[in-house]
Amino acid sequence: QVQLQESGPGLVKPSETLSLTCTVSGGSISSYYWSWIRQPPGRGLEWIGYVFYSGSTNYNPSLKSRVTISVDTSKDQFSLKLSSVTAADTAFYYCARGGGWYAFDIWGQGTMVTVSS
C-alpha cells in the first residue's frame, strides 16, 4: 500500500528556510494531488498547500509569500520550502495525499520542526 515518509532537519534557525521532502513508496506519485499540512504542538491543523504530479501548485494565502512546493516524479518525491521562518512556524509537518477536491486519505507520520537559534 502507499506510504509517505517525511524527511528533513528538525531544527531551523529563525529567518532561515525550512526544507522538507516527502517520499512516496508503494505506489506512484502520478495522477494525484499531494499536500503539506502542519500542526503546532497541542493545536489544530493548517493546510499549507498542494502540488499536482504535473507540477501545478496551490498555496494557503496566509503562507503564500513564503512557500514553495515542488514535485520530482522521477524520485516519487515532493518537497516543501518555507522561507523566513519564525518561532510561529514550529510545528509537526505532515505530508499527505489529497487536495484538488479530494480528502487527505494517506498521511505520513509527521516530522517535528522547531525554529530556534
Add this chain to the structure above:
Amino acid sequence: DIVMIQSPDSLAVSLGERATINCKSSQSVLYSSNNRDYLAWYQQKPGQPPKLLIYWASTRESGVPDRFSGSGSGTDFTLTISSLQAEDVAVYYCQQYYSTPYTFGQGTKLEIK
C-alpha cells in the same frame, strides 16, 4: 476562507453509548453539479497523524468500522459513533475541501466517561 466550527470542544461518553460531534461551515460545501458535500472527518490519536474516517460527508473510508457514520449537507454535519469503544478515544476534526484554502475545525476531544 471557509470557517469550520465544531461542537462541543470536548465530550465524555460511556463505553457502549453514542457519541455525536457537530461541524458547521461558514458557507455551503455542497457542489451542486454533482450533489456532493466536500466534507471529511478525521480521527487523531496521541502521537499519530490524522486518519481519514469519512469523506463526501457520509462515505466511510475503507477499513473504518461501521459504528462510525457521517451525515448532513450544505453547512451542517455530524459525526456519530454508535457504540463507543475504548480505542475511539481521540481528537476528531472535520475539514472542508470545497475550496482553497482547505480548512479544518478546531477539533473535538472525545474521552471515556
